[in-house]
Amino acid sequence: MQELPGIVITGASGRMGQMLIKTVSDSDKVRLVGAVEREGHDWVGRDVGEAMGGAALGVTVTDQPLEAFAKAQAVIDFTAPAATIAFAKLAAQARAVHVIGTTGMTDQDIAQLEPCGRHAVIVRAGNMSLGVNLLTKLTQQVAAALDEDFDIEIIEAHHRHKVDAPSGTALMLGEAAAEGRGVDLKDVTDSGRDGITGARKRGDIGFTAIRGGDIIGEHDVMFACDGEQIILRHKATDRSLFAKGALKAAIWGQGQKPGEYDMFDVLGL
Ligand SMILES: NC(=O)C1=CN([C@@H]2O[C@H](COP(=O)(O)OP(=O)(O)OC[C@H]3O[C@@H](n4cnc5c(N)ncnc54)[C@H](OP(=O)(O)O)[C@@H]3O)[C@@H](O)[C@H]2O)C=CC1
Numbered sequence: 001m002q003e004l005p006g007i008v009i010t011g012a013s014g015r016m017g018q019m020l021i022k023t024v025s026d027s028d029k030v031r032l033v034g035a036v037e038r039e040g041h042d043w044v045g046r047d048v049g050e051a052m053g054g055a056a057l058g059v060t061v062t063d064q065p066l067e068a069f070a071k072a073q074a075v076i077d078f079t080a081p082a083a084t085i086a087f088a089k090l091a092a093q094a095r096a097v098h099v100i101g102t103t104g105m106t107d108q109d110i111a112q113l114e115p116c117g118r119h120a121v122i123v124r125a126g127n128m129s130l131g132v133n134l135l136t137k138l139t140q141q142v143a144a145a146l147d148e149d150f151d152i153e154i155i156e157a158h159h160r161h162k163v164d165a166p167s168g169t170a171l172m173l174g175e176a177a178a179e180g181r182g183v184d185l186k187d188v189t190d191s192g193r194d195g196i197t198g199a200r201k202r203g204d205i206g207f208t209a210i211r212g213g214d215i216i217g218e219h220d221v222m223f224a225c226d227g228e229q230i231i232l233r234h235k236a237t238d239r240s241l242f243a244k245g246a247l248k249a250a251i252w253g254q255g256q257k258p259g260e261y262d263m264f265d266v267l268g269l
């Protein structure tokens with residue numbers, strides 16, 4: 001009988017790291033084979049289940065990612081841009097599927113993934129949920145159907161710990177809206193309004209970020225014209241939906257050709 005794909009989780013102690021450890025260890029389609037934390041982290045050397053305050057899972061947290069990746073078929077990585085770039089090189093070396101949920105990556109960061117994608121499968125998305133990926137497709141369609149009489153505004157809300165803005169999801173939605181309109185998002189982005197900003201420029205795509213409490217992730221795409229507004233909305237109420245999407249991507253990636261993919265590929269959207 002063939003062994004189930006082995007999965008390593010990076011950033012194991014993080015909000016998403018812990019959710020991923022739980023989702024992977026509860027699954028009957030994959031095996032948890034590794035948990036990575038940075039050097040000096042107090043979880044290193046401990047059983048990851050016990051470090052999370054539960055039963056032992058038989059996996060010791062390590063600060064040696066390459067050793068862990070070499071034993072795995074996939075790495076699920078929701079950490080920080082610098083860590084993700086380093087992990088991408090190691091996952092490519094180990095020929096493991098690299099599922100990247102990390103947001104806040106610059107164009108230069110993303111360019112560094114390209115050589116890694118020549119050796120291994122990378123699946124990267126600012127949001128791994130089915131709902132948001134569907135919303136992204138709908139955003140593109142609505143933007144394509146409406147003209148610039150409709151101002152597009154993207155409003156996102158997240159918990160107080162989030163470090164990047166606009167969120168990865170907001171940027172995905174903005175890219176989709178720009179694509180629907182046939183423009184480059186970089187030419188029409190309007191974010192961080194403050195002070196005497198001047199009137200809104202026709203055709204711009206605006207971004208607003210709210211940060212507070214324990215909000216998991218909420219995104220509105222508003223199309224506003226004189227006399228009416230259309231609002232497309234997604235609300236995440238449980239982080240497990242991101243973890244389930246990431247797990248689906250890790251399984252989907254097995255047997256795919258090396259390259260860079262996204263959740264549209266995984267979900268067939
Ligand atoms: N695509 C999607 O569907 C989703 C994406 N995200 C994204 O995932 C990322 C993580 O979010 P969240 O879990 O809330 O953040 P947390 O801050 O809770 O977790 C991040 C984890 O990564 C670890 N980490 C950071 N740098 C390194 C490193 N160099 N080596 C090893 N570990 C490292 C942190 O360790 P330490 O504490 O020591 O710094 C921490 O354990 C964010 O970019 C977020 O936007 C979140 C949800 C869904």
Ligand SMILES: O=C(O)C1=N[C@H](C(=O)O)C[C@H](O)C1
Nearest residue numbers: 103126127162167168169217
């Ligand atoms: O940091 C988070 O929490 C989230 N980040 C992702 C993003 O930047 O869009 C996805 C989700 O909204 C939660």
